[in-house]
Amino acid sequence: MxxxxxxxxxxxxxxxxxxxxxxxxxxxxxxxxxxxxxxxSHGQMVTPPLQRAEWRQQEWQNNWALIGICQRQCDDTQGYLQRIKTTLGQYQQRVVVLSVGEHAPAQLGQQLFWRSQLSNLPEQWAAAGTILIMDPLGHVMLTYPPLQGDAQLEQIAEQGKGVKADLYKMLKLSRIG
Incomplete structure (x- = not known):
């Protein structure tokens, strides 16, 4: 060669x-x-999506719902979710913030609350601090587990960013609500 x-x-x-x-x-x-x-996604995808037809009959049925499960600290949960909603910018009109729990207030501003719906949820979501995202058709799409009681500010901020990112993405891609 x-x-x-x-x-x-x-x-x-x-x-x-x-x-x-x-x-x-x-x-x-x-x-x-x-x-x-x-x-x-930052949350846990619900497959298949859980249908909540009884929640869909409310006056917010054409909106996406950011739902907080609360036991005693419903005002804190409501405020936390309201701040997440505010960060959505142009999409915030398509979202309603709800609190579900035994000790949820009857009404606060324009938000809706339920006292009895906690028993209708699957057991793993009934823990205080759980966050759910529900579409306008009444399907629970994503869940976020509750933070531990000693959660640091960074963990709370990280969870809030994750919820906002997922909700923003779904609102942007959605043709409903």
Whole structure:
């Protein structure tokens, strides 16, 4: 073999390696489980979405609902969710903030509350501090577990950013409500 053929083969193998190596590395990463598929939602997706037809009959039926489950601290929950709603900008008119719980106030401003709906929720969502997002058709789409009692300000802010990001994305892509 001449040096010209050797050099030509070496160049061909280097070009082949340059294109094959990334494919092999990607395959290896996927096979070894080093890569987790990207999840774009911050909350827990409810599959299949839970239908809440009895909630849909209220006057806010054409709006998305940001629902806070509360036991004793309903005013705090209401204020927290109201601040999240305010950050939605142009989409905030499409969202209503609700509190559900045994000790929820009967009415506060234009917001609606229910005292008895807590018993209609699945057990894992009935904990105080749980946040639900419901579409205008009455389907609970996402849930956010309650923060622990000793939650730091950063954790609360992080959860709020996640709720806002998910709700904003759904409002932007939705053709209903």
């Amino acid at each position: 001449t040096t010209n053929q050797t050099r030509s083969r070496r160049s061909f193998l280097l070009v082949l390696l340059a294109f094959a190596a990334p494919v092999f590395v990607a395959w290896l990463i996927l096979k070894q489980g080093w890569f987790t598929a990207g999840v774009t």
